[in-house]
Amino acid sequence: MTEHQASLAPACAAMLRRDLTLAWRRRGDIAMPVLYALIVTMLFPFALGPEDTLLLRIAGGVVLVTVLLAMLLALDAMFSSDIEDGSLEQLVIAPQPLALMLGMKILAHWLTTALPLIVISPLLAAMLHLPVAVIPVLLLALLMATPLLSLLGAVLVALTAGTRRSGMLLALMLLPLCVPAVIFAAGAVAAAQQGLPWFSPIAWLGAALVLAVVLAPMACAAALRIALDA
Amino acid sequence: MTYASTAVPLLEARALSFQRQDEPVFAPLDFQLHAGDLVLIEGDNGSGKTTLLRMLAGLLHVDEGELLWQGETLQRDQCAGQILFLGHQLGLKGDLSSRENLRIAVGLHGCRDGVDIPGVLSNIGLHGYEDEPVRRLSAGQKKRAALARLVLLPAMLWLLDEPYANLDRTGIALVNALLEDHTAAGGVALVTSHGTASFHGGEPQRIRMHD
Numbered sequence: 001m002t003e004h005q006a007s008l009a010p011a012c013a014a015m016l017r018r019d020l021t022l023a024w025r026r027r028g029d030i031a032m033p034v035l036y037a038l039i040v041t042m043l044f045p046f047a048l049g050p051e052d053t054l055l056l057r058i059a060g061g062v063v064l065v066t067v068l069l070a071m072l073l074a075l076d077a078m079f080s081s082d083i084e085d086g087s088l089e090q091l092v093i094a095p096q097p098l099a100l101m102l103g104m105k106i107l108a109h110w111l112t113t114a115l116p117l118i119v120i121s122p123l124l125a126a127m128l129h130l131p132v133a134v135i136p137v138l139l140l141a142l143l144m145a146t147p148l149l150s151l152l153g154a155v156l157v158a159l160t161a162g163t164r165r166s167g168m169l170l171a172l173m174l175l176p177l178c179v180p181a182v183i184f185a186a187g188a189v190a191a192a193q194q195g196l197p198w199f200s201p202i203a204w205l206g207a208a209l210v211l212a213v214v215l216a217p218m219a220c221a222a223a224l225r226i227a228l229d230a
Numbered sequence: 231m232t233y234a235s236t237a238v239p240l241l242e243a244r245a246l247s248f249q250r251q252d253e254p255v256f257a258p259l260d261f262q263l264h265a266g267d268l269v270l271i272e273g274d275n276g277s278g279k280t281t282l283l284r285m286l287a288g289l290l291h292v293d294e295g296e297l298l299w300q301g302e303t304l305q306r307d308q309c310a311g312q313i314l315f316l317g318h319q320l321g322l323k324g325d326l327s328s329r330e331n332l333r334i335a336v337g338l339h340g341c342r343d344g345v346d347i348p349g350v351l352s353n354i355g356l357h358g359y360e361d362e363p364v365r366r367l368s369a370g371q372k373k374r375a376a377l378a379r380l381v382l383l384p385a386m387l388w389l390l391d392e393p394y395a396n397l398d399r400t401g402i403a404l405v406n407a408l409l410e411d412h413t414a415a416g417g418v419a420l421v422t423s424h425g426t427a428s429f430h431g432g433e434p435q436r437i438r439m440h441d
Binding site: 010011018025026084085092093101 | 289290313314315318319320321322324325334336337338340
């Protein structure tokens with residue numbers, strides 16, 4: 001029996017393209033977190049009053065928290081459809097490293113949920129009068145914090161995959177893991193606003209991100225294998 | 231001594247059993263699968279046919295007993311890509327067309343020589359439906375799209391869970407033809423069914439799940 005074994009690069013490309021195509025076929029789902037973030041940020045000035053100094057002070061934190069919460073909206077669905085329609089079983093059986101394939105899924109998820117939020121975040125920051133000079137730091141902080149959240153979230157989604165009504169459990173478990181990401185990201189933005197050096201919190205986030213990139217897909221793979229093995 | 235008994239079996243189960251919450255799902259099973267074997271797994275609903283297939287596919291852990299792949303204890307990286315599993319959930323994405331679904335499968339598994347996606351889709355009876363999203367296909371057409379994977383992907387061992395369900399008369403003939411070609415080429419197929427599968431190439435081997 002002659003055959004062509006699939007090599008790694010085409011397999012990764014196939015996975016990534018699959019998830020991006022699926023996201024594109026359901027464009028409305030991508031728009032939802034973006035709309036949510038826009039609405040929440042718009043409500044803050046109405047609730048707190050259009051006072052420049054107050055908005056300026058909270059702007060960085062509000063944008064960060066809004067973006068991270070908006071990401072949570074889409075997190076739950078990361079593996080559920082694949083489990084329901086049997087695609088995950090096929091992925092486990094495929095002769096490719098499961099962790100890498102799940103890494104591709106997480107990348108696709110980040111590209112479709114976090115990236116649109118990062119793109120609109122300068123707009124959100126401008127609505128709260130964040131100084132233009134601070135916006136690059138905010139973007140950098142988001143570029144570090146959002147993939148970290150995607151990766152950590154993916155592990156938790158994989159862990160709760162087998163259980164019913166996993167939404168609440170997921171939120172409870174994700175909260176303590178979010179806190180450091182928020183503290184470091186907001187710390188960098190606040191430091192930049194006060195004209196202080198802001199690089200070290202970003203570097204911490206970067207270090208955490210590197211760890212998560214390596215470990216989270218493996219943890220996901222292990223958790224999903226356990227979820228299927230029942 | 232015949233050829234079949236001297237050759238190392240592709241897959242061998244020794245006293246294989248599975249327990250769910252300390253209840254045995256099926257009694258210890260012993261069987262050997264040699265190249266070219268077609269095996270029918272028979273049993274009533276809930277007798278553990280699907281469980282057995284999921285176990286052989288590596289989705290469930292082996293509780294008790296032993297599984298040997300070509301004479302050695304089965305390890306997943308050793309037989310990766312050699313096993314295809316067609317379960318109740320077909321593993322097709324509803325929002326993608328059958329062509330796109332197959333392209334992903336080929337990306338993950340690779341492709342047999344001499345076959346291509348358009349050719350396989352028209353052989354399998356999906357000509358004209360290649361670009362229709364799978365969720366708009368009928369249950370039988372979905373099944374056919376999933377069966378196309380078997381033709382397209384290289385693998386020795388097919389684990390087919392109720393491959394005849396939802397298929398019309400020509401579909402059933404198609405599955406039988408696929409099985410015949412596969413076993414004639416030296417492949418092995420395990421098929422679950424509650425009853426009326428007929429094979430042209432003589433009587434298949436049978437594994438009874440319950441007494």
